[in-house]
Amino acid sequence: MSGSSRGTKSEAVSTAEMEKSVLRLEVNYRGIFQKSLAYRITNDLVYAAHSEGKTAFSNGRYSDDPQRNGVPCANFAFFSDALSEDDLEAVASASMDIDRANVVVVLDDTMVKGLEPWGHYGIRPINEKVIPGGTLLIVSRRKPEELIRHLEKKTFDYNIAILPGDQSFAGLWYYRDDATDVRTIAAVARVAPEIVGIHSVEEYVKKKYNDAAKVKSLQEAYDSVVVREVKQSEGIAWPHSKPKLPSWDSFDEGIVVKSVERGFTLGPRGQNRNPNFKRGTSKTQRPVIRFDTCIKCTLCWYDCPDECFDPTADGLYDVNYEYCTGCGRCAQVCPVDDCIVMVDDLNFEDNSSPWEMYKRDAEGYVKWLEEKKGKVRFMPSPVTGKGVRHTEIKAAVPFKQDGGN
Amino acid sequence: MAQGWRGKEAIEMATTTGVSKEEFKNAKLYKSVHGIDMEEFYTSGHRTCQGCESALVMRDFVKASGPRTVVTGATGCMYVANTSYMTTPWVVPWMHTQLGGGGASAVGMAAGLRALMRKGKIPDEKINVINFSGDLGGGDMGLGGISGALQTDYDMLIIIYDNESAANTDIQATNMTPWGAQTTFTPTGSKKRIMHDKWKKNVAPMLAIGHPNCKYVATACATFPPMDYMNKVKKALSIGGPTLIHTMDPCPKGWDYHPRYSGDLGQLAIKTGIFPLYEIIKGEVNYTYDARKTKRVPVREYLEKQGRFSHFIEDDFEFVQSRVDEMWNDWEIPGVAPIKGWLSVRR
Numbered sequence: 001m002s003g004s005s006r007g008t009k010s011e012a013v014s015t016a017e018m019e020k021s022v023l024r025l026e027v028n029y030r031g032i033f034q035k036s037l038a039y040r041i042t043n044d045l046v047y048a049a050h051s052e053g054k055t056a057f058s059n060g061r062y063s064d065d066p067q068r069n070g071v072p073c074a075n076f077a078f079f080s081d082a083l084s085e086d087d088l089e090a091v092a093s094a095s096m097d098i099d100r101a102n103v104v105v106v107l108d109d110t111m112v113k114g115l116e117p118w119g120h121y122g123i124r125p126i127n128e129k130v131i132p133g134g135t136l137l138i139v140s141r142r143k144p145e146e147l148i149r150h151l152e153k154k155t156f157d158y159n160i161a162i163l164p165g166d167q168s169f170a171g172l173w174y175y176r177d178d179a180t181d182v183r184t185i186a187a188v189a190r191v192a193p194e195i196v197g198i199h200s201v202e203e204y205v206k207k208k209y210n211d212a213a214k215v216k217s218l219q220e221a222y223d224s225v226v227v228r229e230v231k232q233s234e235g236i237a238w239p240h241s242k243p244k245l246p247s248w249d250s251f252d253e254g255i256v257v258k259s260v261e262r263g264f265t266l267g268p269r270g271q272n273r274n275p276n277f278k279r280g281t282s283k284t285q286r287p288v289i290r291f292d293t294c295i296k297c298t299l300c301w302y303d304c305p306d307e308c309f310d311p312t313a314d315g316l317y318d319v320n321y322e323y324c325t326g327c328g329r330c331a332q333v334c335p336v337d338d339c340i341v342m343v344d345d346l347n348f349e350d351n352s353s354p355w356e357m358y359k360r361d362a363e364g365y366v367k368w369l370e371e372k373k374g375k376v377r378f379m380p381s382p383v384t385g386k387g388v389r390h391t392e393i394k395a396a397v398p399f400k401q402d403g404g405n
Numbered sequence: 406m407a408q409g410w411r412g413k414e415a416i417e418m419a420t421t422t423g424v425s426k427e428e429f430k431n432a433k434l435y436k437s438v439h440g441i442d443m444e445e446f447y448t449s450g451h452r453t454c455q456g457c458e459s460a461l462v463m464r465d466f467v468k469a470s471g472p473r474t475v476v477t478g479a480t481g482c483m484y485v486a487n488t489s490y491m492t493t494p495w496v497v498p499w500m501h502t503q504l505g506g507g508g509a510s511a512v513g514m515a516a517g518l519r520a521l522m523r524k525g526k527i528p529d530e531k532i533n534v535i536n537f538s539g540d541l542g543g544g545d546m547g548l549g550g551i552s553g554a555l556q557t558d559y560d561m562l563i564i565i566y567d568n569e570s571a572a573n574t575d576i577q578a579t580n581m582t583p584w585g586a587q588t589t590f591t592p593t594g595s596k597k598r599i600m601h602d603k604w605k606k607n608v609a610p611m612l613a614i615g616h617p618n619c620k621y622v623a624t625a626c627a628t629f630p631p632m633d634y635m636n637k638v639k640k641a642l643s644i645g646g647p648t649l650i651h652t653m654d655p656c657p658k659g660w661d662y663h664p665r666y667s668g669d670l671g672q673l674a675i676k677t678g679i680f681p682l683y684e685i686i687k688g689e690v691n692y693t694y695d696a697r698k699t700k701r702v703p704v705r706e707y708l709e710k711q712g713r714f715s716h717f718i719e720d721d722f723e724f725v726q727s728r729v730d731e732m733w734n735d736w737e738i739p740g741v742a743p744i745k746g747w748l749s750v751r752r
Contacts, residue, residue: 032454032658066485066573069454069658118452119490172576172661173587174712246491257493262472264444274450276492282455298438303628303668305460307449307494323449327456327657328665342665380663382670382710 018091021082023195025188026101026129027075028115030108030284031067033169033384038107040181042077045188048204049196055080055088062096063119070282070325072115076101079195101129103192105184108167108284109140110345112150114240116281123240123281125152132156135191135227139165139184142346144228150346153235161227163187167284171385182214183221190225198222268318268353270310279306280351283326285342285378288369291316291358292403293339300330300340310355318355321348328380338377338397347372363399370396428686432643434636435469441635442468446496452486456664458654458671459483459539459566461627462634466535466564467497469638474533475518477502477510479547481539482573483566507538507563508550511647515559533642534560540567540581544608544651555616555647562641563649565608568656576659580606583679584728585721586713588659593716604728609651610741613685621648623684623693629672633693637684644686653680661712673707679729681740690741697733704729 025045029038042058049056058077067073078092092098096119106112106126114123127136136158138147144160151160168180182205189198205218263272287300294316301309301317308324309317319330326345334340358365373396379389435441446467453460463483467474476499478484484501487493502510515534521527536554538547543565551563570588571577578588583605587593591600613622621641625634634652641648655670657663662670674680678696685691696702705722708714714721733739 066482066575067658068452068486069456069664071452121490121492171712172658173592174661174715251491257488257491259493259498260448260450260496262444262446262496266443271445271448272496273448274492274494277450277452277490279450279452298441299631302438302441302631303461305453305457305464305667306451307445307447307464311443320449325455327667328663329456329668332665333668380665382662382666383712383715384661384663385712 015091018083018087021080022088022092023079023103023192024092024098024101025077025079025103025105025192025195026098027077027105028107028111028126029073029075030069030111030167030169030282031064031071031073032069032172034107035067035073036172036175037168037170037181038073038075041105041184042075044181044185044201044204044208045077045196046079047208048185048201049079051204052196052200053081054196055083055085057085057089057093059093061117064117068118068282070284070327071279072111072117072281074117098129100131100134102131102134103188103195104130104134104136105188106136106138107180107184109138109142109147110167110284111281112138112147113345114281116277116279121276123278125238127151127154127158127235130154130158133158135159135161136230137161137163137184137187137191137225139163139167139180141166144226144230146346148230148234149236151230151235152238154230154232156232158230159191159227160230161187161191161225163221164224164226165221169380169384171383174383174385176385176387179214179217182209182218186218186221187225190222191227266311266313268310268312268355269320271307273307273320273323278322279325280322283324283345285326285328286321286324286345286348287319287326287328287330287340288343288373289317289319289354290336290339290366290369290397291355292362292366292400293336293397294403295336297335299333299335303329303333305329312355316355318353320353321351338393341373341377343373366399429640429643432636432639434639435632438631441632442471444468446472446474447487448494448496450492451494452489453482454656454658454664456657456667457486458627458656458667459568459652460486462564462566462652462654463487463537465627465635466537466562466638469635470533470535470562470642472497473531474535475514476500477507477514477534477536479507479510479536479538479542480504480573481542481566481571482568483537483539485573502536504542505546505550507536507543507547508552508554511536511561511563512554512557512559515557515561519559533562536561536563538563538565539572540565540569541571541579544581544606545579548608551612551649552616555612555619555649557647559647560642560645561647562638563647564638565649565651566654567608567651568654568659569605570656570659572656572659581608584725585717586660587716588713598716598718599721607743609649610685612649614742617688618646619648620644620646620687621684622650624651624653624680624682626653626671626675626680626682628668629675630694633682637693640684640686659713661715662710666710670707670710673702673710676702677704677707677729678702678733678740679704679707679725681732683741685741690738692740697739701729701733
């Protein structure tokens, strides 16, 4: 991304002094399916800022590539109304990651449960980089309170902004333009007019797309953003340990990586797994299982590419949600009607074993599960950019008393 | 809604296939999905995509070969996804080798083990040596090394996992990429709709025909028909000498489809006949799923479910169908050897 002007505007100014005019923006997205979308957003913001005479550039997080489906990734954009491009790059870029951001954009609301990108150990909070008074801008259909209960408690006040909308899985080769790109840009202009004003955005979008519908959705998004302050008392104590990478002197001779120790027993968590990278934050939906209607065909376990199913002594298959990436293959292959169903991961609080819960109280488990599932089922079309089909079921499959035994 | 496309048929298939032959009586083939070993030697916590079929190809080969296995992996997405940043999901020993180094690394490993056993430095026992190379690492770049390995007398299995692109580096075309597919090298455009105008390289028969001492070459798909792939691994390891399996791995990232449908696409690739499923045992071709018997499904059903073919027009669907028809109707050994299909003696 080229800046608006090269050369030096400011000479012999300290980094701390230059830092004052820098504004940072982070866009968190799901790898591959939201990649094109995230790049459109940061590109367009940079060009719109250029039209205001600002210096700006954007880049992707280096360690995210090669991207994998669902893995949380990030793009960054940097803005300044005082620095030259060279100075802005000197101050803001040339690092693998950023440590603070004025605006943190989240394109998929299930990321509030934590991030586990490629190049890190452990699960990080989504609001980790928000600065005091900064904004966490989330594309979501949920209320701010429903999302705040998953966020880490900060030591200062900041804002949460909701742009009403669905997770847009726009696709890779087939790109579906559902206006999430311009809507997000408008929302950024709303929560941080110091980055770019809505009029500049509007002019830019008019010129780039020449599409009245795009401009209309821009205005609609600008008006529909809900902003609310998050007090430092709000949020949760982060339940995961913060990532810690081994330093160069802690490596073994050569490049030796310790393998997973062999170990298997029947039952929940009976299989030894990679303790250092779990990957569960890749999911937007989780499979929920009706153990009472299960016919023990083994296909969910057989087809799971992440080895998340634990065979139990009674022939059922427990699922380890810490490692489940939510691909949906088990739900697709399950031959029993409504037995494995993919449900929004935000409906759930923890990753505890569903099989243990079922064993404690089978009927209670099924009742709880059906409440979480609701009546609407989601079926994505095979080509990702072509949307999701929603169907409503009339009634849940009744509880089967002696099932699963 | 949760009704998979496989449904009852899959369960039926899962409990009827995998009948052991006399020549594989020592292979301990799986006869039912309920008999499959439950312990994992390639376990959870890897950096693969959601719905990754190649991860299943890895998990299943090591499940079938058991804990006394050493694996070498050529560079590719299945290397990067499984040992990056100092963590790994492997339980058995695994070694990384260069992009084209699959064959040579397997030979070296097998030779090293044989020498150590001969000298009495390690106990004399059967240790399976398996190399895992991608379509670029195995089918294109590493072909020479694999050819060399197949001419040795060491016991080893080479698996070419074929996701039809260089998927690790964000989807570049390889010679195994199917005709017409979009990749970052071959995007569609207004001047030229089809950038990738080459037909997929037919690598398994090429290696089988060219290496008459190789006793076992097979094609497979990890999940369809159930157990078929794992039993092929068991057959390959029990028959002795260098062997090869070429797997068809639907890739949600590069083929641009929802990860949920990986299993369905693998199944469709076989049912449409676009990827023939067979094993060549000492020169004899045995179709393990004969698409002709189930009245080949039109290839359109397979192609239209992938974003990489979203630019196809009617002519393109017809062209692919005609090539697949030719493969099954005109080839001397349908789906395997295209002697009569395109080769003839000049008069």
